[in-house]
Amino acid sequence: MDFELKTLSLAAAAGEKCDALILLVGESFKPGKDALSRLAAEAIKARDLEPKPGKLLQAYRAPGIAAARVVLAGAGDGSGKRVHAAVQAAVGALRSNSVKRLVICLAPEAQADAVRAAVTATAESSYVYVATKSKPEGRELQRVTVAVADAGRHAQAFAAARAAAEGIEFARELGNLPPNVATPTRLGEEARKLAKRHGFQCEVMGPREIAKHKMGSFLAVAKGSEQEPRFIVLRHQGAAASEPPVVLVGKGITFDSGGISIKPSQDMDEMKFDMGGAASVLGTFRALGEVKPALNVIGVIPSCENMPDGRSVKPGDIVTSMxxxxxxxxxxxxEGRLILCDALTYAERFKPAAVVDIATLTGACVIALGGVRSGMFASDDELAADLLAAGDAALDPCWRMPLDDEYGEGLKSNFADAANVAGRAGGSITAAKFLQRFAGNYPWAHLDIAGTAWKGGPAKGSTGRPVGLLVQFLLGRQGTAPAKTAAKRAPAKTAARARGKASR
Known part of the structure; x- marks a missing residue:
């Protein structure tokens, strides 16, 4: 889909040749004398339209308006959140029509968050999966013009939103592919394609190279599958080589049967989405390739299947991590924590400014937060604040969870340094405490996206989250003072939340 940002008054927008036009009508809407304004003013006066988000009124072949279809959409206070809801509803209402060219008119006072929301909501609502259908019903929408009062003022926000939308769609497409297609090998191939297209550095390791790095925990999960594991490293060099990078680590379990501790058969097909963390890292790099931010970013993806087999790791086995x-x-x-722990150790070699791992890690996080917010755990208060702010700005929110040392008590083992699970209580927290054992040498955060990476039921499919959050977070780090390395900056502690180092 091709997006463009254009300076248009409502009078000019009324003359735009397009299949459909969406006019956002907020609480502060002040009608002019043009055809669009008159249409909206008459609808409000007749109480056929309320400026509340989600409220719609459609018109066909309205006098003085070039667009065949017009959708008046209530936008509330005009904030990004309200605009997102309005555009999502309006685009959804047009999906059954053959709309190829669309114009979306924002309020003259619209801010950057509204521009971002209009782009991302349009992309999300118009996405159609067709990759493995014999008679695909392709996406009709081809070109979208976002009309604002001053395109120059919003150019930067628009470019970032367009890149994020491409990254989100890329992640959704990878997540929706069936597990016999989206294998670890395929993820490696997609990483190489991104590198070639955008000038990234890329390394894809196979079993032999992984073994040389002594990633025994990762290989223990991988050995039960016929599919070979891949360890993928992508590098965007946007700043001086001396600048410490941000490292994104994405869990890439391309299918999770549960292994010997096999899952129930109901909804097991959804375990193809267990590579949502990997998809989000690749989607974020797709966006970085478009905006090319002035910072260094490294993506690390351990990828394999978790399958039951005579060679599979067994309950009671002891493995040695990197x-x-x-x-x-x-x-x-x-198993996700078993592959991530080696990736977190591997990340130390980059002397990172920060490491953020992203994983569909625990069902417990779904119980805790549902599908609205991703769970966020962090050893560093500043990093946590940045991620929270980025999530709110991108309408891809997260919620900070505790990391008190006491939660790690259940991971003690009589036979090894740690067990890979504790009791049922606080399962998402104990999983994070396990990962923290391997992330003590740099500022670290963990995003548990088990509740947000995909939807089930009639709307089943990948969401592409948290690509929006990650892109916003990374762009927000541009132009800041050089980040301190882990050696100079210890994880922060607060009185409210005891952090500390995980017991070894």
Whole structure:
């Protein structure tokens, strides 16, 4: 889909040749003398339209308006959140029509958040998966013009939103592919394509290279599958080589059967979405390739399947991680943390300014937060604040969860340095505490996206989250003072939330 930002008054927009036009009508709407204003003013006066988000009124072949279809959409206070809801509803209402060219008119006073919301909501609402259908019903919408009072003022926000939308769609497409297509090998191929297209550095390691790095925990999960594992490293060099990078680590379990601790059969097909963290890292790099921010970013993706086999890791097995720590595997369905721990150790070599891992890690996080906010755990208060702010700005919110040392008590083992699971209580927190054991040498955050990476039921499919959050977070780090390395900056502690180092 092709987006463009254009300076247009409502009078000029009324003359734009397009299949459909969406006019956002907020609480502060002040009608002029043009045809669009008259149409909206008459609808409000007749109480056929309320300026509340989600309220719509459609018109066909309205006098003085070039667009065949017009949708008046209530936009409330005009904030990004309200605009997102309004555009989502309006685009959804047009999906059954053959709309190829669309114009969206924002209020003259619209801010950057409204521009971002209009772009992302349009992309999200018009997405159609067709990759594996024999008779695909393709997406009709081809060109979208976002009309504002001053395009120059919003150019930067628009460019970032357009890039984020492409990244989100890329992540959704990868997540929606079936597991016999989206294998670890395929993820490696997609990373190489991104590198070639955007000038990234890329390395894709196979079993032999992974073994040389002594990633025993990762390989323990991978050995039960016929699909070979891949360890993917992508690098965007947007700043001086001396500047410490931000490292994104994405869980890439392309299908999770649970292994020997096999899952129930109901909804097991949704375990193709267990590579949502990997998809979000690749989607973020797709966006970075468009905006090319002035900072260094490294993506690390451990990818494999978790399958039951005679070679599979068993409950009671003890594996040795890349860090040298031994792990008692009590539940083979807690495999994500077993591949992430080696990736977190590997990330140390980059002397990172910060490391953020993204994973569909625990069902417990779904119980805690549902599908609205991703769970966020952090060893560093400043990093946590940046992620929270980025999520709110991108309408891809997260919520900070605790990391008190006491939560790690359940991970103690009589036979290894740690067990891979604790009790049922606080499952998302104990999983984060396990990962924290391997992330003590740099500012670290963990995003548990088990509730937000995909939807089930009739709307089943990948959401592309948290690409929006990650892109906003990374762009927000441009132009800041050089980040301190882990050696100079210890994880912060607060009185409200005890952090500390995880017990070894």
């Amino acid at each position: 860090s040298g720590q031994t792990i008692e595997v009590l539940n083979t369905d807690a």
